[in-house]
Amino acid sequence: MMKTKIQRMLLISTLVAMSGCSSLGVEPWERDLLAKDEMSLSAEPIDAALDDHIYFSKEASSGGKGFGGGGCGCN
Amino acid sequence: MKSKIDKINIKSALTVATVALLGTSSLAQAESSSTSSVQDSSWEFDSAFLFYSEVDRVSAGEAILNAKKTFDNDEVLNLKLTIDTLTGASANGAVAQPTVQTFTRPSGNGQYDIAAGDTPLDDTFHDTRVQLNGQWTQPLAPDYTVSGGFHLSKEYDYLSLGINGNIAVDFDRKNSTFSAGFSYFQDTFTPEGGIPNPLTSMLIGNSDASTWDDSFAQTRIGSEDDKTTTDILLGFTQVINRRMLMQFNYSYSMVDGYLTDPFKILSVVNNTGKTQDYLYESRPDSRVKQSVFAQSLYHFDSSVLDVSYRYMWDDWEITSHTIDSRFRIPLGDGFGKESYIQPHLRIYQQSAADFYRPFITDDEALPAFASADYRIGEMTAITVGFKYGMLVNNGHELSFRLEYYRQTPTNAGFDEPGVLNDVELYPTVDAIIGQVTYSF
Amino acid sequence: MKNTRTVNLEKNKDSYSLKFNAMASPCEVIIQTSDEELAVKLGKLVSAEVWRIEDKYSRYDQNSLCSAINNNAGQSVVIDDETFQLLSFADQCYQLSDGLFDITSGVLRKVWSFQSQYNSKTNFPSAAQINTTLLNVGWNKINFDPKQITLAKGMEIDFGGIGKEYAVDRGIIVAKELTNQPVLVNLGGDLAVTGARLNNETWQVAIEPPDIDSDLVNGHEKTIDMIVSLKSGALATSGDSKRFLIHKGKRYGHILNAKTGWPISKAPRSITVVAPQCIQAGILATFALLQGCDAEEFLTNQEIKFWARR
Numbered sequence: 111m112m113k114t115k116i117q118r119m120l121l122i123s124t125l126v127a128m129s130g131c132s133s134l135g136v137e138p139w140e141r142d143l144l145a146k147d148e149m150s151l152s153a154e155p156i157d158a159a160l161d162d163h164i165y166f167s168k169e170a171s172s173g174g175k176g177f178g179g180g181g182c183g184c185n
Numbered sequence: 186m187k188s189k190i191d192k193i194n195i196k197s198a199l200t201v202a203t204v205a206l207l208g209t210s211s212l213a214q215a216e217s218s219s220t221s222s223v224q225d226s227s228w229e230f231d232s233a234f235l236f237y238s239e240v241d242r243v244s245a246g247e248a249i250l251n252a253k254k255t256f257d258n259d260e261v262l263n264l265k266l267t268i269d270t271l272t273g274a275s276a277n278g279a280v281a282q283p284t285v286q287t288f289t290r291p292s293g294n295g296q297y298d299i300a301a302g303d304t305p306l307d308d309t310f311h312d313t314r315v316q317l318n319g320q321w322t323q324p325l326a327p328d329y330t331v332s333g334g335f336h337l338s339k340e341y342d343y344l345s346l347g348i349n350g351n352i353a354v355d356f357d358r359k360n361s362t363f364s365a366g367f368s369y370f371q372d373t374f375t376p377e378g379g380i381p382n383p384l385t386s387m388l389i390g391n392s393d394a395s396t397w398d399d400s401f402a403q404t405r406i407g408s409e410d411d412k413t414t415t416d417i418l419l420g421f422t423q424v425i426n427r428r429m430l431m432q433f434n435y436s437y438s439m440v441d442g443y444l445t446d447p448f449k450i451l452s453v454v455n456n457t458g459k460t461q462d463y464l465y466e467s468r469p470d471s472r473v474k475q476s477v478f479a480q481s482l483y484h485f486d487s488s489v490l491d492v493s494y495r496y497m498w499d500d501w502e503i504t505s506h507t508i509d510s511r512f513r514i515p516l517g518d519g520f521g522k523e524s525y526i527q528p529h530l531r532i533y534q535q536s537a538a539d540f541y542r543p544f545i546t547d548d549e550a551l552p553a554f555a556s557a558d559y560r561i562g563e564m565t566a567i568t569v570g571f572k573y574g575m576l577v578n579n580g581h582e583l584s585f586r587l588e589y590y591r592q593t594p595t596n597a598g599f600d601e602p603g604v605l606n607d608v609e610l611y612p613t614v615d616a617i618i619g620q621v622t623y624s625f
Numbered sequence: 626m627k628n629t630r631t632v633n634l635e636k637n638k639d640s641y642s643l644k645f646n647a648m649a650s651p652c653e654v655i656i657q658t659s660d661e662e663l664a665v666k667l668g669k670l671v672s673a674e675v676w677r678i679e680d681k682y683s684r685y686d687q688n689s690l691c692s693a694i695n696n697n698a699g700q701s702v703v704i705d706d707e708t709f710q711l712l713s714f715a716d717q718c719y720q721l722s723d724g725l726f727d728i729t730s731g732v733l734r735k736v737w738s739f740q741s742q743y744n745s746k747t748n749f750p751s752a753a754q755i756n757t758t759l760l761n762v763g764w765n766k767i768n769f770d771p772k773q774i775t776l777a778k779g780m781e782i783d784f785g786g787i788g789k790e791y792a793v794d795r796g797i798i799v800a801k802e803l804t805n806q807p808v809l810v811n812l813g814g815d816l817a818v819t820g821a822r823l824n825n826e827t828w829q830v831a832i833e834p835p836d837i838d839s840d841l842v843n844g845h846e847k848t849i850d851m852i853v854s855l856k857s858g859a860l861a862t863s864g865d866s867k868r869f870l871i872h873k874g875k876r877y878g879h880i881l882n883a884k885t886g887w888p889i890s891k892a893p894r895s896i897t898v899v900a901p902q903c904i905q906a907g908i909l910a911t912f913a914l915l916q917g918c919d920a921e922e923f924l925t926n927q928e929i930k931f932w933a934r935r
Contacts, residue, residue, distance in 0.1 A: 135360030135424045141852060142829040143428055143484040148513050151422065151432055151480065153491075156233045156249055156622055157572070157586065163247070163269075164237060164618070168592060170535050170561045171505040174478035174495035177368040177416045178438050181336060182314060183343030184271075195721050195912065196900075196927045202717040203902050206710045207794050487824045515824065523825065 229253045233622040240615045242306060243273040260323040263334075267316040274308035278449040278557035280544045281305065281608035282460055287389055291448045292378040293401040295392050304612045307448065314340035320349075328355040336370065345372040351418075360424040370414040376447045379405040383467030384551055387450055404465075412442025428485070434478040444468045451557040452544045458603030461547050466556040468540065474499040489513045503561060505535035521575030529588065531568035537561065537597040543610055546602070559611070563597035566590065570618065578625075586620040630676060632668045636661070639823075643668030647675045648683070648789050650813025654796065657807040657822050670803055671796045671810060678792045682711070682784040684731065691784055699778040709771045715787065718908055719764040725915040726908070727764045727883035729776075731783025737881065737888075755886035762883055790861055790907035793817050797859075797903075817859030817903045827854035832862065832897055832932065851932065859903035863910035864895030864934075880914050891918035893933040900929065 136144065143149060152158075158175070166172040167184035231251040238244040247269035254262045277288060286299045290309050299305045320334035329352065336347035351366030381387075381404055388404050391397060420434040445468040453462040480493035495507040513527040538561040540554035570588025577583050594611040601610060635642040641664035643654040654671045656664050682691045694702045704712070718726045736750035736758050761779040768775045776782065784791075789812050796810035797817045808819045809828050818828050832851045853860065863880070877888040892914045900906035909929055913920040924931045 134426070135357055136427050137358065140427045142826070142854075144424060144430060145829070145852065145854065146484070146489075148489045149430060149482055149484055151430065151482065156231050156251060157620070159249065159265075159267075160233065160235045160247060160620065164590070165533075168560060168590075168614075169505070169533060169564075169566065170503050170538070171474075171476070171495070171497040171507065171533075173416065173418075173436055173438065173474075174476045174497065174507070175432075175434060175480065175493065177349060177366070177418060178414075178436065178474065178476075181345050181347065181370060181372075182316070182338050183312075183340060183345075183372075183374060194927070195909070196905075196929060198717065198721055199905050199908060200901070202714050203905050206714045206791070206904065207798065207902060517825065 227254070229255075229624070231622065231624045233620060235618065235620040237616060237618050239273070241274070242614060242616075243271060243275055243310070245269060245271045258324065259330075261321070263318075263320040263322070265316075265318040267318075268313070269316075270311070270313040272311040274306035275310060275448075276559060276612075277305050277307040278466060279305040279452040279463055280454070280460065280557070280605060280610055283604050283607060286460065288450075288463065289387055289389050289392070289401075290378075291376065293388075293392065293397070296389065302608055304609065310448075312340050312342070314338060314343075325352070328359070329353070330355075332366075342375050342377055343372065345370055347371070347414075362420075362422040364418075364420040364422075366418045366420075368414075368416045368418075371411065372414070372442075373409060373411045374443060374447075375409040378447075380407040380410050380443070381447050381465040382406045383445060384464050384555065387463040387465060389463075410443035412440060412444060414438065414440045428483055430482045432478075432480045434476075436474075436476050436478070438474040440472045440474070442470060444470060444472060446556070446558060449556060449558050451542070451555055453547050454544050454602065454605065455547050456602055458601070458605035460544075464545065464555075466558065467554050468556055469501070469554055472499055472501055487515050501561070502539035503535060503537070505533065507534075508532045522577070524573065524575035527572040527574070529568065529570045529572065531566075533564075533566040533568075535564055537563040541597065543596075543599055544605070559592075559594040562594050562611075564592055564594040566592040568618075574622075581623065581625040583624075584622045586618070586622070588618040590616040590618055592616075630672075632672045634661075634665060634668065641668075643672070645672045645675075647672065648679050648792065648812060650789065652813065653809075653811045654800070655809040655811070656800075656804070658804075660806075663804060663806070667800060667803055667808065670799050674795050674799050675792045675812065678788065678795060681708075682788050684781070684783050684785070691782065694774055694776065695781040698776040698780050701773045701775045703772065704769070704774050706771070708774075709769070711784065711787070711791065712769050712774065714904070715782075715784075716764065718787075718912075722912055722915060724764070724884055725882060726786065726911060727762060728782050728784065728786060729764050729767065729780055730762050730881055730883035731785065732761050732779075732781050733758055733881050733883075733886055736886075737879070759886045762886070786911060787904055787907065789813060790815050790859075790903040793859065793861075793903035815859075815861040815903055815907055818855055818857060821856045825856075827856045829853075830855055830860060853897070853899070853932075855899070858899055858901045859906045860897060860899050861903055861906035861910050862895055862897045863907065863914050864893070878914075880911065882915065889915055889917045892916075893920050893935045895934045896920060896924070897932045898924070898929060899931070 147153060162172065162176070163182070172178035233249045235247045247267065249265060249267050251263065251265045279286065279288070281302055281304050284301050286305060287296050288299070288305065288307065289296050291307070292309070297307070316336070316338040318334060318336050320332060322330060322332040325331045332351045334349050336345065338345040347368060347370035349366065349368035351364060353362055353364035355362050385404060388401055416436060416438045418434060418436045420432060422430070422432045424430050445466060447465070449466045450463045451466055452460045453464060454460050474497060476495055476497040478493065478495040480491070483490045491511040493509045497505045509531045511527055511529050513525055516524045516526060538556070540552060540556060541562045542555055543557050543562070545555060568588055568590045570586060572584055572586040574582055574584030592614040596611060630645070632643050632645045635644065640655050640657040641661065643664060645652050652672070652675060654668055656667050658664060680686060681689055683689050684691045684695065686692060690704070690708060715728045736754045766777045766780065793810050793812050793815050794817060797808070797819055800808040800810065801819050807822045810817055816830065822828055830853045832853060878892055880889050880892065881887065882889050896910045896913050898906040898910040898913070900909060909924065909927070913924050913931070916923045921933050
């Protein structure tokens with residue numbers, strides 16, 4: 111009983127938050143800064159791949175931004 | 186047929202005419218690019234070489250060549266070749282002792298000694314790996330993008346094959362994007378010396394004796410094993426304003442199969458901390474990991490800040506926090522054409538797996554699973570570094586990266602009986618990372 | 626009938642915009658500076674230069690030099706150095722385009738009337754009408770030298786194909802004489818910049834898709850699907866998005882083949898060209914359109930940066 115009430119509230123608050131998203135964002139002609147390479151989420155894919163390999167081999171966590179995946183025998 | 190304009194260079198004839206009209210002071214180049222897809226179907230290459238070196242331990246070199254081609258209609262083909270090689274010594278999981286210790290190499294061919302007081306390191310690892318990746322991305326419909334790819338990785342004792350797929354949907358003037366993706370990997374492991382019988386003793390003796398091979402074979406349960414990894418990744422990206430962008434991801438990963446490290450052991454110690462035996466480690470045959478990730482990019486007047494946080498938790502009781510940040514500072518043309526410097530700071534902290542233990546005591550019952558691999562123990566790690574980049578030769582980018590990575594394993598609450606008090610049970614691992622990248 | 630000649634100042638985050646109307650187009654000068662006085666001065670300077678060119682070369686203005694030349698067809702009319710240079714440029718264009726580009730082709734407008742798609746009156750000429758009018762077209766029939774120009778009777782010259790782009794380039798020249806701050810001069814979509822913005826950033830230019838009629842902009846959602854990042858040089862767009870007519874279901878753009886008198890068929894709806902000067906960009910865009918279906922191939926062969934929309 112309690113669980114469904116919480117679930118419903120969570121759903122409503124998510125929808126409210128998402129409708130608030132319509133006030134976020136820019137028009138296409140305001141994308142001057144966002145268009146730059148350094149503002150891309152995949153800005154440095156080579157560095158990211160090399161780092162991911164290092165941290166996958168030396169730590170217990172992997173992925174998060176991309177796939178954690180298997181790939182090598184290093185861990 | 187319409188009369189075609191002669192292929193005499195109209196452009197230069199017009200330039201001459203324009204100079205006559207406007208005067209030479211107005212002569213300039215035109216430089217432009219567009220942010221929507223246009224006729225750009227040439228290959229873009231990135232090449233990089235990375236050097237990783239731990240003090241007294243493992244060193245690795247990795248080279249990457251990435252080729253990307255954008256076709257008409259925003260279709261992109263990405264091919265990547267990676268070659269890496271590993272040498273040096275890694276901790277084998279046993280604890281240090283105030284006396285010399287002898288271990289058998291994973292292959293069974295020979296023994297090696299560790300000096301008194303030293304953390305036992307096995308230096309048999311040197312391997313070269315070749316990896317090939319291919320990824321195809323294309324629009325499916327306005328605002329819908331799909332991507333699919335494969336992965337192939339081969340080293341002396343390991344083969345990994347994988348595929349991935351992803352779909353992304355844009356909303357609201359491309360300010361919001363939802364994406365869903367999956368990946369599946371099938372790995373086969375054929376370790377030198379075969380798969381050891383978990384939680385049984387490491388055979389130590391004379392590898393040249395005639396009875397050695399049979400005795401060693403008795404400690405093995407197979408020559409190879411495999412594992413599969415299935416990942417699901419859900420993501421949401423939102424443009425906040427003209428300067429800021431955020432991304433939120435959730436991922437769920439299931440790994441099944443052989444997850445034990447056949448080269449790692451645990452020391453069995455008595456109540457004075459002296460080692461009595463070495464046992465091969467054993468891990469569960471499945472692991473379910475989940476993570477939530479958030480990243481934010483913010484453009485100041487000229488510099489850009491990139492900060493991200495990841496929280497991971499799994500059914501081995503490991504939880505981890507990762508904060509990663511980069512700050513890109515453009516330096517103008519003073520220090521190299523369109524150069525920049527980008528300091529980097531990463532802070533990582535993880536808790537130990539529930540079956541992690543630095544050693545086993547001989548007065549307790551054997552646990553179902555145990556591992557002394559510090560990489561699934563309690564630890565904090567910090568990476569500090571910077572990257573410097575500039576343009577050379579016609580707009581090609583050259584960059585250098587130098588980082589210092591320090592891993593500090595810590596005691597997750599285990600007692601240190603007897604002589605173990607006098608040795609370093611949780612040695613710090615320091616590493617230097619250097620990278621050169623050239624894009625053309 | 627002149628619009629009121631005022632320059633409006635608008636302050637933006639890191640720049641000032643000076644807006645005015647000229648050559649039947651909305652015009653804008655953007656200067657990246659925090660100095661309001663400088664911005665006002667620049668606005669006055671550039672608008673004055675643009676209006677000067679309009680007053681001199683507009684065929685709609687009875688007091689212009691262009692009208693004087695046209696009204697005195699058959700007689701020699703005195704010209705100055707600037708006019709001579711413009712005529713020489715037009716001459717080069719005529720040669721390079723093999724006669725397709727011809728500033729004497731303006732008389733053809735008397736038989737073609739290209740209105741906005743919302744004007745119901747469509748005037749589709751007959752072959753006979755076109756042939757008669759063609760007798761008064763032909764740059765080779767003009768006689769000019771550094772001091773004078775003589776048109777044959779019944780002929781007219783029209784600087785419409787190069788006037789706006791020329792004004793953009795002149796605007797940049799006077800802006801550079803006044804200040805080193807980054808400036809962008811935009812006359813109705815034909816624009817040029819003095820150089821990169823501060824911090825070596827690019828100017829972001831939105832290119833209108835060809836379907837939008839500028840009259841409708843206010844009541845209609847403007848969808849822009851392309852942003853061009855310009856660091857230096859100029860950009861000009863040539864196309865039929867605003868002036869065309871539809872006859873028996875077929876669309877006829879307003880760019881006419883000066884040799885046949887008919888609109889170019891199978892031309893792209895719009896071509897945007899990047900070049901060091903606006904006048905170069907504009908001419909190349911027009912040259913390309915004159916190639917009809919070969920427009921893109923022409924520009925690719927010339928190794929020119931362009932975007933075409935069909």
